[in-house]
Amino acid sequence: PLLPSIFDVLILNSSTNSPPQDSSSLKFTAMKFFATAIALVAAAVVKACEGQPDQPTMTSISSNPDFNITSITFNRYPFCIGESICATINGTLSAPITAPTHGLIIGFINGGSPFYLQPFDLCSIVSCPVAQNTTTLEFCFPTLTATDIPTDFSFNHTIMSGNGNGNELFSQIGLVNFTSCSS
Numbered sequence: 001p002l003l004p005s006i007f008d009v010l011i012l013n014s015s016t017n018s019p020p021q022d023s024s025s026l027k028f029t030a031m032k033f034f035a036t037a038i039a040l041v042a043a044a045v046v047k048a049c050e051g052q053p054d055q056p057t058m059t060s061i062s063s064n065p066d067f068n069i070t071s072i073t074f075n076r077y078p079f080c081i082g083e084s085i086c087a088t089i090n091g092t093l094s095a096p097i098t099a100p101t102h103g104l105i106i107g108f109i110n111g112g113s114p115f116y117l118q119p120f121d122l123c124s125i126v127s128c129p130v131a132q133n134t135t136t137l138e139f140c141f142p143t144l145t146a147t148d149i150p151t152d153f154s155f156n157h158t159i160m161s162g163n164g165n166g167n168e169l170f171s172q173i174g175l176v177n178f179t180s181c182s183s
Helices: 006-010 023-050
Strands: 058-060 067-074 085-093 102-108 114-120 136-141 155-162 168-176
Touching: 058 067, 067 168
Parallel strands: none
Antiparallel strands: 058 168, 067 085, 085 136, 102 114, 102 155, 155 168
8 A cells, every 4th residue: 555554653663564654753643643533533422412402492382471481491301201391481470370270282293293292280280379470480391191202303392381360371382302211
């Protein structure tokens, strides 16, 4: 071969048909090899992480909700199949949250039919009534009972709830992923 392999260079030219190199050339070649290896590992890590956001982006689909949500932060993402989804929700509450609340978590693939529906009562998760001046709620949604949730696949996830006063409390949609996790 015209060029010696990196192994020939790193083994200090043990092969008899490799051209001789001085020690500074060997050090420089070894440094280039290790710098390239580190760069390749760093690129692989970035590539593995780039498709998976730290948090899904949730968007309101409510026109006049009692709880105008400004941010949702989940304690663990991607979501884990068989585990509760815990969240911190910030926003402006224009009316107290009162019982009975009627909530629903829905998963859709490509805008098609829902593949899971999970009802919940927000007042069974947080202590109701919740005062109107409340700006942050922290709670865990019930564990999804669906067993056929696709893993490592993005789909639309809708979370909505009605307030005990008959108004819409909130309705949010986002593109999310589930995965199999070990606690």
